[in-house]
Amino acid sequence: MDMTAQATLPGTSAAAREDAVARFIAAEKRRQQQRLIRNRLLAIGFGLLVIAIWYVATEYGFVHRLIIPSPVDTFWATGRVMSADYFWPNVGVTLSEIAWGFGIGLTSGVVFGVLVAMFDTVRATLYPYLVALQAPPKIVLAPIFVTWFGFDQPSKIAVAVVMSFFPMFLNTLTGLSSVDPNAVKLMRSLTAGRWKTFRHLLLPNALPIMMAGVKLCWTLAVLGVIVGEFVGASAGIGYLIYAMNFQLDIAGVFSLIILLSVFTLVIYQLIEWLESRIIFWKQL
Amino acid sequence: MGLIEGTGLDKVYSTATGPLVALTNVSFTINEGEFISLVGPSGCGKSTLLSILGGLEQKTDGDLVLAGQHHDAPRRDIGMMFQTSVLFPWRTIRQNVRLPGEILGLDRKQQAERTDELLDLVGLNGFGDRYPSELSGGMRQRVALARLLAHDPRVLLMDEPFGALDEFTRETMNVELLRIWEKTGKTVVFVTHNIGEAVFLSDRIFVMTPRPGRLEGIVEVDLPRPRTTEVMRDPRYTEHVYDIRRMLGVDH
Ligand SMILES: Nc1ncnc2c1ncn2[C@@H]1O[C@H](COP(=O)(O)OP(=O)(O)O)[C@@H](O)[C@H]1O
Ligand SMILES: [Mg+2]
Numbered sequence: 001m002d003m004t005a006q007a008t009l010p011g012t013s014a015a016a017r018e019d020a021v022a023r024f025i026a027a028e029k030r031r032q033q034q035r036l037i038r039n040r041l042l043a044i045g046f047g048l049l050v051i052a053i054w055y056v057a058t059e060y061g062f063v064h065r066l067i068i069p070s071p072v073d074t075f076w077a078t079g080r081v082m083s084a085d086y087f088w089p090n091v092g093v094t095l096s097e098i099a100w101g102f103g104i105g106l107t108s109g110v111v112f113g114v115l116v117a118m119f120d121t122v123r124a125t126l127y128p129y130l131v132a133l134q135a136p137p138k139i140v141l142a143p144i145f146v147t148w149f150g151f152d153q154p155s156k157i158a159v160a161v162v163m164s165f166f167p168m169f170l171n172t173l174t175g176l177s178s179v180d181p182n183a184v185k186l187m188r189s190l191t192a193g194r195w196k197t198f199r200h201l202l203l204p205n206a207l208p209i210m211m212a213g214v215k216l217c218w219t220l221a222v223l224g225v226i227v228g229e230f231v232g233a234s235a236g237i238g239y240l241i242y243a244m245n246f247q248l249d250i251a252g253v254f255s256l257i258i259l260l261s262v263f264t265l266v267i268y269q270l271i272e273w274l275e276s277r278i279i280f281w282k283q284l
Numbered sequence: 285m286g287l288i289e290g291t292g293l294d295k296v297y298s299t300a301t302g303p304l305v306a307l308t309n310v311s312f313t314i315n316e317g318e319f320i321s322l323v324g325p326s327g328c329g330k331s332t333l334l335s336i337l338g339g340l341e342q343k344t345d346g347d348l349v350l351a352g353q354h355h356d357a358p359r360r361d362i363g364m365m366f367q368t369s370v371l372f373p374w375r376t377i378r379q380n381v382r383l384p385g386e387i388l389g390l391d392r393k394q395q396a397e398r399t400d401e402l403l404d405l406v407g408l409n410g411f412g413d414r415y416p417s418e419l420s421g422g423m424r425q426r427v428a429l430a431r432l433l434a435h436d437p438r439v440l441l442m443d444e445p446f447g448a449l450d451e452f453t454r455e456t457m458n459v460e461l462l463r464i465w466e467k468t469g470k471t472v473v474f475v476t477h478n479i480g481e482a483v484f485l486s487d488r489i490f491v492m493t494p495r496p497g498r499l500e501g502i503v504e505v506d507l508p509r510p511r512t513t514e515v516m517r518d519p520r521y522t523e524h525v526y527d528i529r530r531m532l533g534v535d536h
Contacts, residue, residue, distance in 0.1 A: 182366040189338050189364040190387045190435075200387065204374045281373045284417045 069251035077251035078258065086240075094225060094237040097153050101160020102221035106214060108161070109168025113210075116169075117176035118198065130169065138163045139227055146232040156233065160224030164217040171213025175206025208282060211275040218271060222264050285352070286313035287471055288337065288439070293346035295332050295497075305496035306332045310346070312490060312499060314473065316438075319465060321474045321482035321489045323528060329497025330475045331443055337473060338364050338441050350439075360388055363437035367444040369424035371416040377403070377427050378412035384435040395434070402430035405464060422453035429461070433468070440472045447476065458484055459513065466510055479532075483507070483524045484515065491531045500531050 051071055057063045058070035065073065081087055112130065115122045142159050149155035179202060187197045229238025237260055244252040276283055295307040307329045314320055322330045335341035336348065339358040348355050363384070371380045378399055385395035403412055406426040416424055425445060432440060446454040458481060465472055476482050482489045489503040505524055507515050515521050 180368070180370060182368055182370045183372075185335075185338075185340055185366070186364060186370050187387070188340055189358050189362065189441075190384050191358045191360055192387045196387055200383065201372070204372065279374075281415055281417065284373075284415050 066248060066250055069254050073251040074254045074258065077249075078255035081252055081255050082259075090235050090237060090240050093153065093235040094229070097156040097225045097228070097236065098160065098222055100153075100157045101225055102164060102218055104157065105161045105164030105221055106168050106217050109165045109213065109217065110172050110210070112165075113169045113172025113176065114198075117173050117202075118194065134166050134170075138166075138224070142228050142231040145228065151232050151234050156225045156228035156236070156238075159228035160221040163224035164221040167216035167220060168210075168213045171209050171216070172206065175209035175213075176202050178209070179205050208279050211271075211279060214275075215268065215271055218268060219264065222260075226260070287316040287318075287351060288312075288314040288355075289347070289349045291347040293333070293336065293348060294344045295329065295336060295341065296344045307336075307343075307497040310497075310499045312502070314471060316471055317469050319472045319474065319485055319487045321476055321486040322492060323476055323479055323482045323489055324492030324497075324500075324532065325477060325494055327497075328492040328494035330477075330492060332497065333492075334364075334441050334443050334473060334475055337439075338362055340364075360435060361438040363432045363435065363440050365428050365432045365440070365442045365445045367447045369416070369421075369428040371424055371427055371431075373416050376413050376415055377408065377419070380416065380427055381430045381434050383431060388435055390435060398434065398436075399430075402433055405433075405467075406430045406460070422449055422457065425449065425457060426460075429457075429464070433464070433470075438471060440470050442472065443475045444477070445474070446481070447478075454478075454481070455513065461485065462511060479525050479528050480516070483521055483528070484511065484513075489524075489528060491528055493532065503528055503531075 054068070055071050058065060058068055059072070069077065112126070116127055116130070117123075138159070141162055142155075145155040145158045149158055183201055183205070184197070187201050192200065225236070226238040226241075229236040230242055233239040233242075237256060241253050241256050244250075244256070289312075291311050293307055293310040294305070297304045297306055310329075310333065322333060324330055332341060336343050339356060339362065342356060350359075371377075372383070375383070381399045381402055382395055384390075385392070385398075400412070403409055406429050408423065408426050408430065411419065411423070416427070419427065428445070432442075446457045449457065462485060474482070474485060483505055486505050489505060491500045491503060492498065493500045503524060506520055507518060507524075
């Protein structure tokens, strides 16, 4: 083929050339692997350094244990907290609040984003209000929601929903709107209607921005639930943190914070893994 | 009677700063199987005219007839190609070429065969399972060309399809386009601001001038077919280029 015409060097056989190329690629892969390992080591090393400083600062009395517990205390506290009989029921409460808050926030964000992006009447009617509603920091709603929905799960789910709705809504809307005008022209020229254009062009095109929204949505749903539990609850991780803090069980608080962070991160990683699957073409 | 007939076409865009006359009193006839180029400087309304021909934009005034019918909406027998390849990055090359067939609900098996033929035709045999990001700019335009032909449209509307390619790739693409055109007998309307390219490719050239966009004149290209790059040495080639430059007022 004319575009990939090959230059033939005198005295080199095709096999020899291919071999050289293969060796070059292998060496390049090795170098890449080494870079990766080096970066991992740097990150792990830094983490260990932070823990070491934490250890020295607390165990040798530079910082009072009531302010920051030592890593050792935190470690034992984690075991104590996780084996306590009150732990798992409270975890269950918080997890189901997060799941509902995230699920409803995500779904409603996507639905409203799609409706506003696809239908001019919906956009004209709702968009100004949705933007205005986005302005106040949603946390201020938490006490009101407790008044409205009570001390149980619904008020926490409500905070999580209002916090996670907007990033999902805005990212869906932005994703569906940032499309190459020529691609739209192409679809129109093929007599594609609204639905076919949405399915074949707008939706896949929006996925990268939407997935960024999902990640924000997740972090904010967790935040919303915990804040909701701080404001008024009788169960949940946020409630436990609040109660332990009150009892000056700072090591217990730390262990809960760490457990919550690990959980949030694991799900976050899961979402990133899903993202790399869904928008595989960005990795090519 | 021609395949496409435009009579007194006007196009006025309403913009924030008031009405903008993009085309005024454009009349022409395009015959079946003809290769037409639109040349002219930026802003003379080439893309606008092409969009009207494609049924994507509405004319403000005048008459446009295609195959004896009034024409003002997209049709499946018209295909469009743009300066950017507009390939969907989540689709493989083969899936991109199959897009028109999917949208139009054409027979899957037939489309699968046709896709392979078309990839062959544009010299991309063996690239079907790659993704667009793995291809060079020239190769992507080849894919766009294959997709343009996928549903076998009668009229091809091409808006500066090779405008973003380097000179060498563009020349190769021009030669290939002519080869494909000769093989398929499509009616082509090809927008370019490269006069040489227009002369090399076309049967007739619509020369357009801006402010407001007008059809300044039509040049019949008197060069033998089939053409190879050899025709660029033909004195008539140079003369046509010179004529068009004069019509556009670029020579003083
Ligand atoms: N959708 C549009 N809305 C308003 N003005 C437009 C639109 N499309 C093109 N124009 C204007 O119409 C004129 C012709 O544009 P165009 O057809 O793109 O010219 P060309 O393709 O020859 O460069 C330009 O002045 C351009 O700014
Ligand atoms: Mg243009």
